[in-house]
Amino acid sequence: MAIYRVRGDAQSYGHEIGILLIACSNPFPPGDVGNASSYRYPVLYETIRSVTIGSLINEGDRSMAGDVIAAALRLQDMGVKAITSDCGYMLHFQDEVAAALKVPVMLSSLLQLPLIASTLAPHASVGIICANASRLTQPLLSLAYPNPTRAVHIVGMEDAPAFRSAILDEEGALDTDAVEAEIVERAKDLVAQHPEVGAILLECSNLPPYAAAVQRATGRHVFDFLTMIDFFQAAGRRQAYQGGY
Structure with missing residues (x-):
């Protein structure tokens, strides 16, 4: 048997990838980063209310960096093994978020x-x-x-x-x-x-x-985004090999 212990602020367990969502009202069909059925493993979402399509894509506003870092830290505290986002223009915050976290960060495809x-x-x-x-x-x-x-x-x-x-x-x-x-x-x-x-x-x-x-x-x-996310998930959850020789 194994002994499991409570981990920090975790409310649930077993999530492989944490995904930062910008605040938007887009539909997310299967295959979209924002649709959990796009993955063969558990993911956990965290929405950053201060980051919108208008502010990020249209204006390139970087004043929300602190909010992005705080949201990423919440996902890290929940035990995810890597963190991504749902917008390639989140690249604006890549270096700052990566510097603040202990897990790999890949905010842009x-x-x-x-x-x-x-x-x-x-x-x-x-x-x-x-x-x-x-x-x-x-x-x-x-x-x-x-x-x-x-x-x-x-x-x-x-x-x-x-x-x-x-x-x-x-x-x-x-x-x-x-x-x-x-x-x-x-x-x-x-x-x-x-x-x-x-x-x-x-x-x-x-x-x-x-x-x-x-x-x-x-x-x-x-x-x-999915080729990148799958790549990092596989690297963070390596499987032992078995077979004939």
Whole structure:
């Protein structure tokens, strides 16, 4: 038998990944970072009420850093093994939150950029599909990719009507078929204009539901929040091997 002891402020136990949610009213279908059925392991959510789509994506406001750190610390106290978020633009807070915590922190899918680039041929490039291209500035991108070794081509979803109404304008309803058609169209245009694109990275946490469709349309490896989260979860919960020899 094992002896279990109460741990700090924990109200429940067994959560693998802690997920910081920004305050929004977006629907979260299966495959979205905000939908718990997207994972094969337990996750725990914590909403940061002071961080909104408007303040984070549209304004790039970093005054909420203290609130982000406090929310991450609450998740850490609950026993999660790593912490992520549901917006790639949370990259603004990556260094500060990582410095304040003891567990790995991966607030943006964009953190995968150096790894993705390192796997491609020198002449290849990386395609990024994001929520708002005008807000994915070079200074922000450099927080994840400070020493570029491959070119990056960015396409935004801000002018895609179905995506914009559901995600950026938070109108309360999401047509997944329409959004899938919009992102596939952009992905196909991206590789048509830049055939040297060797992999595609989806910045937005609302886009993983369409990763398979993007892959079918382009034939490229497609990375997103879920590939990153699954990677860290696997590294934090290694399994012993058994089998014949």
